[in-house]
Structure formats: C-alpha cells, structure tokens
Amino acid sequence: MAVHNGFDSVIDSVFENKGGTFYLSLIRGGKLILGDAEFKDGYFVAIDGKEEVIREPFNLDKFIVAEYIADNLSELQKSDQYLGFWIADSGRIYLDVVKHVENREAAIIMGEANGQLAIFDIAAGEEINLSHNSWCDCGKHGKS
Numbered sequence: 329m330a331v332h333n334g335f336d337s338v339i340d341s342v343f344e345n346k347g348g349t350f351y352l353s354l355i356r357g358g359k360l361i362l363g364d365a366e367f368k369d370g371y372f373v374a375i376d377g378k379e380e381v382i383r384e385p386f387n388l389d390k391f392i393v394a395e396y397i398a399d400n401l402s403e404l405q406k407s408d409q410y411l412g413f414w415i416a417d418s419g420r421i422y423l424d425v426v427k428h429v430e431n432r433e434a435a436i437i438m439g440e441a442n443g444q445l446a447i448f449d450i451a452a453g454e455e456i457n458l459s460h461n462s463w464c465d466c467g468k469h470g471k472s
Contacts, residue, residue, distance in 0.1 A: 335390030338362050342388070342413040342421075347448070349426060350411045352397065352404045365410045367428055369451040371435035372412055374424035376442035378403060382421040396423050414448070414455070 341364075342348045349365040349372055380396055382388050396411075403409055403425045412426035429435040432449075439447040439458050446455040 335362075335393045338393060339388060339390065342415070347414045348412070349448075352411055362411070365428070367450050370428050370430045371432060371450060371456075372410070372426040372448040373429050373435050373438045374412060374422075374426050374442060374444050374447075375403065375409065376444075378425040380423040382423070384419070388421050393423070400425050412448075414446070416445075 350362045351365045412424040414422040446457045
C-alpha cells in the first residue's frame, strides 16, 4: 500500500495516472496520511454535492488539495469514503469524495442519482460515462 509523502506526491501521482483515489487517515498529533486506495474490483462513485472542478490543470496545487480536504474532512474520515481525482478528456480536474461500490448496477444507479458524469470501473481501469448526464446543465459539473 503506497503512502504519499505530502500533497505534492499525491498531485504527481494524479497527473501520472490521469486520476487517482486515496484513503485519508489522521493520526495522533493531527498528522494527515494519504495513501493509495487499493481495490482490485468494484467501482468508485462520487458523492453528490462534494465535487470541485479545477478548470485548468496547472491550477491544481497542494493548497487547493489541502483546502478541499479541510472542507470535506468529516466525509473523508468515514471508512468507506475516499478522496478521488479524475482528469477528464477536456483537461478539467474533478476532486470528489467517492464511495467504493461492489456492484456495477448499484454503482450506475448511485452515479445517476448523484448527477455524476461518470463512474470508475476499477478492474478495467476506465470510466463508465453516464450518458444521460453528458449534457447536464445543472451547473455543478463545470460545463460552460
């Protein structure tokens, strides 16, 4: 299980892998540990209302990551929720609080209910676009 040495390491991993999902742990003294969420299968689905869109990739830095974590700390401390990054084909970066869901159909239903553009198939290593949301105009997916 890879543990990252600071936010810069997480950001490097996100750009290298075109995304990533990380567990978060606070240890005694308030030290924050981020590590790779290592699942072999299932799906990652973002939680509604926890999205943040970085429109220009070069704007992603450790301060944005730290602020996002601080703003969502109570959610990220839950044992079944993780910090997710997704770099879309448009180049936009999405920061999300994500859940691991075992079943494909349940993941799709949850993604649709949460108004998500896509979910992530862990075994295949690829996103599953939720086509009904591809032209979403709700304003929270960074569409212009």
